[in-house]
Amino acid sequence: MANKLFIPGPTEVRKEILDELARPQIGHRTEGFKKLFGSLKPGLREVFYTQNDILISTSSGSGFWESSIRCCVNKKILVAVNGAFSKKYADVAEACGREVVRIKYEDGQAVKPEEVEEALSKDGFEAFAMAHNETSTGVCSRMEPIANVMKKYPNVLWFVDAVSSLGGIKLEVDKLGIDFCFTSSQKAFALPPGIAMASISPRSYEKAMNVPGKGYYFNILDLKKEYDSDQTPYTPSIPHLYALQKQLERIKVEGIENRFRRHQEMAEYTRAWVKKVGLVMFSEEGYHSNTVSCISNIKAIDFKAVKKELSAKGFSIDSGYGKMNEKLEASGKPNTFRIAHMGDLTLEEIKELTSELERFIS
Template sequence: MKMKLFLPGPVSVRSEVLKQFEKPVIGHRTKEASEIQKSIIINMQKIFGTKEDILVSTSSGTGLMEGAIRSCTRKRALICALGSFGELWQKLGIENGIETDILRTEPGEATDPNKLEEVLKKKDYDFVGITHNETSSGILNNLKELKPIIEKYSEIIWAIDTVSSAGGTPIDQDKYGIDISITSSQKCLGLVPGLSFASFSTKAVEKARTIENRGHYLDLLLLYNYSREHNFQYPSTPAISNMVAAEYQLNYIVNEEGLENRFKRHLTMSNYFKDWANKNFEVFGNKKYLSPTITCVKNTKNLNFEKLSDEFSKRGIVISNGYGSMADKTFRVGHMGDTTLGDMKEFTKIFDEILKNI
């Protein structure tokens, strides 16, 4: 049975995209490879809302999160966490020998700009990593609220984790003065897992040049320099077939569906499902900061998630339990990628049937 994924990633991938993997493998040092990677850069710039350079890595988004904090922190890093994946970013910093502090929020809340300002005044930070959209809790940070605080500190490199938001909601990097936006292929971009993408501002490049021991595979400056000097190619052999599929899908997103239409579709799906969830359960989190790509639902009926998951599996559907300490207390539904409003309506219809019989 073909399973339909309503996960917060990975997502179901269009058959047209999967067919790109049937094409013959090409050489990663060919002109064709350069053209593919150039096309990816152009379209990712539009998705991130930036004119800055774009780097592509054969890794998960976690890889480029590690690369960003290691490549661009000389003094001390601060991570603004909304949940588990912000906690992970702090861990990545510490494991790379970087003094890394964390500003946590109350569960279901976004980063408080006043608290951010208080923390920044206490120590000399030169890297701030902020979770844009928290996959574990379905909370979206408001970048407009945070911009006036961070821009007071000219030395700070501002990086954001958009792993579950880029391609599903506007990022507007240049509008907010962000230096590094990081995402991966398997969520809102509607691709298979395996690639991650990061913007890399001129300011971040100059900062990285002052940092020693940036590592190798995830050294953002090495990726940047090599790509510029070798016609958009990379030091190591990339997942070239994934890049072929990425070129195809990103062209579809930007030039066929169109970004505004895509963002509108994600918001429409989100509003529809959250309305349903609030009638039957309760949506987790502050209503002011809810994600347009993921909904975290409180398990107010105390359903056994394993049994619930089994019922969905019988019907060809996969959903996700709550993450970490929120497991069983919540469950998560993704409405991202190329999922449609029709898909969401069919999903809730099936959910209604399950609730009558479970």
């Protein structure tokens, strides 16, 4: 039996979803495919809270880091860096040859509107990029105050990496005015890794028309052209699309608001448990994530040993993000570990995990 995954991606995938991956294949230039692809649109729009197109790429979420930059930025982008993944977003922009200005936060801190406003007021940027939920530190930034700042800069596109939040934490794309918002299948959607989904605003398409060198695979204008007739420019992962269709049905049955509530309950339970066993959260107070808890290992628990023992009992959990832990240890601070309560996991399953974990902590 495989271990149950309490790691922040890939998350646990239920049997009914796995079964969808084993369906007989169909050609991707058939009516059957068009029906499948078209059936995904309404459900995705509900989860993203948008009327925008939601493009699907056969890649992991990183593909849309590159896509947002190569398609919608000619020269200069502002990126908020508050952990390992937002740092990577900035690094990708640089790797694509763009000029990058970083707003730097300490690990564990959330992105705040004040710094975004200050940076935008000083310089001319084409876009501002950030991670909604920093998976490395378990920090979820508040989006409304940042949206209020973005509204003052109508020529700046807003890119939001919602890889570890979308589908688990409410993120209202249209209400907030997010231009490019993307997620990966293997996080709160609780599908196997392999596809990524991105909501694209009309302004993003307009901008893309004026950006040369968009490349091939992640060109949103090519994806859009095919999307409009329920097609993809190249062969997609059809098994993943069946799995996504099933998952959207399951989300409808659960109710999207109930799904968010379940994540909140699992997160609140975990945070209370952290307090009960005498540990502390690493993430800034008031910005704890509802999909992943990052915990300061102030009791210097030998996590390698714990992980091994838990694994023998069928639970997989994650240490803190590698490089960040190394940095913390080098400066004499406690390292971290993470419990993901993401996707289709239930409160009961989180309780089973924490009661096993507790034996090592007390």
